[in-house]
Amino acid sequence: MRRKEEFIEALVRSTLGSFALGVGLLFPLITLLVLLYESFPALRKFGITDFLLGKTWDPVAEVFGALPALAGTLLVTFIASIIALPVSVGIAIFIAELSPKRLKPVFSTAVELLGAIPSIIYGMWGLFVIAPLMADYVEPFLQETLGEVPILGRLFEGAPTGVDSLTASFVLSIMIIPFMSAIVKDAFEMTPPLLKEAGYGLGATKWEVVKNITIPYALPGIVGGMVLSVGRALGETMAVAFLTGNVHQIPLSFLEPLTTITVSIANEFTEADTDIYLSSLYYLALILFVMSFGLLMLAKFMLIERLGRRWGTKNV
Amino acid sequence: MGNEERLKRVILKRKVVNVIMLSLSFLTALYGLIWLFWILIDVVVNGISFLSLDLFLKDPTPPGIEGGGLKHAFIGHFIITGLATLIGVPIGIGAGIFFAEYGRHSRIVKSFRNITDVIVSFPSIVVGTLVYALMVKPAGHFMGISGSVALALLMIPVIAITTDEILKLVPNSLREAGYALGAQRWQVIKDISLSAGKRGILTGVILGVARITGETAPLLFTAFNNNFTTFNPTEPMASLTVTIFQYAMGPYEEWHGQAWASAMILTFGTLLFFILAKVVVHSTRKL
Numbered sequence: 001m002r003r004k005e006e007f008i009e010a011l012v013r014s015t016l017g018s019f020a021l022g023v024g025l026l027f028p029l030i031t032l033l034v035l036l037y038e039s040f041p042a043l044r045k046f047g048i049t050d051f052l053l054g055k056t057w058d059p060v061a062e063v064f065g066a067l068p069a070l071a072g073t074l075l076v077t078f079i080a081s082i083i084a085l086p087v088s089v090g091i092a093i094f095i096a097e098l099s100p101k102r103l104k105p106v107f108s109t110a111v112e113l114l115g116a117i118p119s120i121i122y123g124m125w126g127l128f129v130i131a132p133l134m135a136d137y138v139e140p141f142l143q144e145t146l147g148e149v150p151i152l153g154r155l156f157e158g159a160p161t162g163v164d165s166l167t168a169s170f171v172l173s174i175m176i177i178p179f180m181s182a183i184v185k186d187a188f189e190m191t192p193p194l195l196k197e198a199g200y201g202l203g204a205t206k207w208e209v210v211k212n213i214t215i216p217y218a219l220p221g222i223v224g225g226m227v228l229s230v231g232r233a234l235g236e237t238m239a240v241a242f243l244t245g246n247v248h249q250i251p252l253s254f255l256e257p258l259t260t261i262t263v264s265i266a267n268e269f270t271e272a273d274t275d276i277y278l279s280s281l282y283y284l285a286l287i288l289f290v291m292s293f294g295l296l297m298l299a300k301f302m303l304i305e306r307l308g309r310r311w312g313t314k315n316v
Numbered sequence: 317m318g319n320e321e322r323l324k325r326v327i328l329k330r331k332v333v334n335v336i337m338l339s340l341s342f343l344t345a346l347y348g349l350i351w352l353f354w355i356l357i358d359v360v361v362n363g364i365s366f367l368s369l370d371l372f373l374k375d376p377t378p379p380g381i382e383g384g385g386l387k388h389a390f391i392g393h394f395i396i397t398g399l400a401t402l403i404g405v406p407i408g409i410g411a412g413i414f415f416a417e418y419g420r421h422s423r424i425v426k427s428f429r430n431i432t433d434v435i436v437s438f439p440s441i442v443v444g445t446l447v448y449a450l451m452v453k454p455a456g457h458f459m460g461i462s463g464s465v466a467l468a469l470l471m472i473p474v475i476a477i478t479t480d481e482i483l484k485l486v487p488n489s490l491r492e493a494g495y496a497l498g499a500q501r502w503q504v505i506k507d508i509s510l511s512a513g514k515r516g517i518l519t520g521v522i523l524g525v526a527r528i529t530g531e532t533a534p535l536l537f538t539a540f541n542n543n544f545t546t547f548n549p550t551e552p553m554a555s556l557t558v559t560i561f562q563y564a565m566g567p568y569e570e571w572h573g574q575a576w577a578s579a580m581i582l583t584f585g586t587l588l589f590f591i592l593a594k595v596v597v598h599s600t601r602k603l
Contacts, residue, residue, distance in 0.1 A: 005500045012502040013418060019407050020414035023472055024428025028435060031442065034449050090344025098341060107345060109594060114352045116590040118530025120557050121583050124564045124575065125355050128362070174351045181348070205334035228437065235439020237533040238557075242564065262441050262533070269445070269537045285445045296434040 031289065039283035041276055051283060057248035057264075059272075064280035066287060068248040072165070072258040073288075075251060076240060077233045079169035080176060085226060087173075088180035093210055095181075096188035108185070115178030120238040126171035127242035131162030139166065139255055158255040161245075166254040168243040175239050180229040183303075187221020188214050224303035231295035235288060237262040261288045356583070363580030366573040375545055382570055386578055388545040389559040395547065396460055396539055396555055397529055400467035404528075405521055408472040412479025412520070417505055420484075429480060435473040443469050444534035452538060460546070460553030463539025467531060471524040478520025482513040519593045526589035530582060532557035556582050 036043075046054065046064060054065015095107050139160030147156040158164075191214045199209040215222070245257030246267045261284045272278040370385045377384030411432070419425025443466050451462040486509050494504040510517070532555075540552040541562060556578050563575035 005503070009500045009502050012505070016410045016414035017418065019410040020419065020425065020428055020476075023407070023411045023435070023476055024415075024425075024432045027469065027472075028431060031446050034446055035442070038445075038449050087344045087347055090341045091348050093341040094345040098338060099345075107349075109591075110352055111348050113587055113590060114348060114355075116526060116586055117352075117355060117583055118532075118557065118586055120530065120532045120560055121355065121359065121579050124560060124579055125358055127564060128572070128576075129354075129358050177348055205330055207334040207337040208330065210337075232437045235437075235441065237439070237441045238561065241561070262439065265441055265445065266533060266536055269448070270540070282445060282449075285442050288439055289442050292437075292439050293434070296437055300430055300434050 028293065032286075035282055035286040035289055039279055039286045042279035042283040045276060046280075046283075051280075052287075055250065059268075059274070059277050062274060062276050064276070064283075066261075066284055068250050069259050069261045069264045069284060070287065071250045072244065073234060073260040073262070075165050075258070076169045076172060076244075076260055077230055079165065080172035080233055081226065081230050083170065083173035084176045084180055084229065088177050088184055088225075088229075089215075089222065091177065091181040092184035092188050093214075096185050097206065097210060097214070108182075111178045111181055114174070115182070118238075119175065119236060122171055122175050122239040123242040126167060126239065130171060131167050131243060133162075134164075134167045134170075135160050135162030139164075143255075154252070155254050157253045160255055161257070163243055163245045163257055164255045165244070165251050165258050168240045168258075168260075171239055171243060172233055172236060175236065176229045176233050179232060180225050183225030183228060184218065184222050187218035187225065190221070191217045220302060224299045227295055227299035227302065231292045231299060234292045234295065235262060237266050241266050261285075359576065359580045359583050362573070362576035364577075366577035367580065371574065371577055376543060379566070379571070380568055386554075386556070386559060386574060388542060389554040389556045389578065391545055391547070392460065392539070392542065392553040393529075393556040395549060396463045396535070396553060397467060397525065399461060399464035399549060400471060400528055401521075401525055403464060404468035404471035404524060405475060407468070408475025408520070408524065409479050409517060411472065411476040412517075413483065413505060413509070415476065415480040416483035417501070417509060429477075432473045432476050436477060438470070438473075439533075440470055440531055441533035441536075444537055447534070448537045455550075458538065458540035458552040460539045460549040460551060463535045463553065463555065464549070466534035466538045467528040470531060470534060471528050474524040474527055475517075475520045478523060479513070479517050482516030482520065483509050485516070486512045515596055515599070519596045522589055522593040522596065526586050526593065529589065530557065530586050532561055536561075 042051065042064065051064065051066050052070065053067055054063070055067050056063050056065050057068060058064070091111060095104060095111070099107050139156075139162065143156050143160065147153045195213050195217065196209050199213045204212070240260055241263050244259050244263050246259045246263050247257040248259050248264070249256065251258040265281050265285055265288075269278070269281055272281055368385075370383065372385060372390055373387055374383070374385030375387050415425060415429045415432070419429065447462050447466040447469070451465060452458055455462075490508050490512065491504050494508045499507070535555050535558050539555055539558070541558050542552045542554045546553055560575045560578050560582070563571040563578075566572075
């Protein structure tokens with residue numbers, strides 16, 4: 001009887017252990033190895049710097065360079081994060097400090113729902129609703145105003161089609177707001193009430209308490225949340241797939257069509273007819289993997305190490 | 317006298333700044349809500365007129381011809397996510413149990429757990445390319461089941477992390493009581509930890525399903541697409557999301573309408589799952 005139970009114990013332990021090992025180590029490791037293996041032909045043909053800095057993406061001549069897709073990815077992610085950051089902090093302040101206690105869960109849930117909408121819905125809605133608005137109203141307006149400013153104007157040249165980095169980043173920014181604001185809100189709520197009460201005791205206004213106590217205290221959380229959101233936004237596919245046009249060119253203006261790593265993979269993967277073409281797409285996937293995994297690990301490290309030490313135990 | 321005047325001015329200025337900044341914060345909250353409602357309203361307005369029984373019961377007509385439905389995509393979507401759930405839930409819960417029960421004091425297991433936490437935000441399209449290399453390429457053709465595997469891989473970390481977090485909330489004294497009765501570890505896990513945390517784990521499972529029902533990118537080159545209804549998971553299989561992608565990109569008005577209708581079902585389905593998860597959590601707190 002005893003031995004049977006010990007046997008079950010060993011069995012359960014090793015099964016669960018192998019699941020944990022599989023998820024926590026083997027899955028990312030195998031992903032990395034497979035991507036390396038599959039991108040090996042392209043890696044050997046184009047090398048690292050030539051591929052990263054190559055500007056041509058020509059399936060017919062079998063010359064592949066990642067720079068346009070890489071630049072597109074970074075540009076779209078960068079603009080989206082710049083738009084999302086202040087809004088997310090504002091929403092977090094509102095939920096953590098301003099909203100009446102009873103409405104708090106309602107607002108939180110509403111923002112979380114925004115994040116639960118599938119990304120393909122964002123993409124489709126962006127294509128049918130936002131892109132025409134951008135093309136007809138926003139972009140011509142930007143061209144008439146900012147476009148007239150000497151050097152800055154270069155950024156708004158081109159036909160306003162609505163399928164460009166401006167629209168793509170805008171839609172992407174809406175997508176990452178819920179995610180970013182949730183982390184910032186958590187960081188805000190970790191501020192010890194004692195500190196805030198000390199601020200109020202000195203006669204500070206609510207904004208002064210937020211600005212001088214809550215935000216500095218939660219700064220690592222804000223930065224970590226920002227990095228985490230950027231890591232997520234890098235790998236976002238469907239929301240931008242409709243809105244970039246998948247043109248392999250380095251966008252010199254916000255109104256030119258472009259491509260991102262994810263969009264290139266999504267659009268061209270099943271059409272890749274030569275081995276080197278497919279291998280180059282895997283190479284792109286490898287770059288994406290390394291970038292987002294690195295950023296996410298960095299964010300995790302910042303959130304755990306810095307916040308963990310400051311706040312005690314959370315998630316350590 | 318002059319001093320008091322100045323003090324009053326400073327206080328007034330601080331109050332004005334306070335009101336301005338707090339209103340800005342209120343406006344950002346409003347900004348977030350506007351998009352939520354805008355998207356939901358657009359999805360309903362554009363989708364509702366194409367919502368009919370035919371959409372669920374009929375196969376698609378050839379492009380450009382009116383009528384027909386998306387029966388193939390609904391069935392495919394159901395099969396792919398169903399199989400993914402079957403694969404993903406046991407592995408996810410199992411890994412989560414290990415993190416919480418066995419790995420509590422091990423540095424290595426903790427770092428596995430942290431990596432799992434990072435994988436939750438993994439680019440889903442990379443998982444698609446991984447499964448393509450491991451399953452589709454050797455088999456020589458796209459398969460519904462490879463789509464399920466890709467989705468399961470995305471779902472496992474979500475479930476594992478939630479399970480781990482829930483089980484860590486179970487008080488240790490309960491476990492110790494079990495050990496004091498001479499129970500083995502697996503018995504303590506089964507009868508104490510899991511029964512105390514089952515609602516929370518259910519939440520994790522629902523969140524995991526909600527996450528994968530809306531995924532498109534990992535299906536593009538695993539399950540691919542199919543214009544016909546199939547129940548065989550070793551064949552290419554249509555899904556709602558990939559069909560929406562194809563139809564929305566296509567040139568026909570009819571396609572766009574059907575894409576909106578499916579988008580409406582997909583959106584509200586996902587949100588329903590999400591709200592369900594919230595309700596389950598809420599009822600746990602009351603207990």
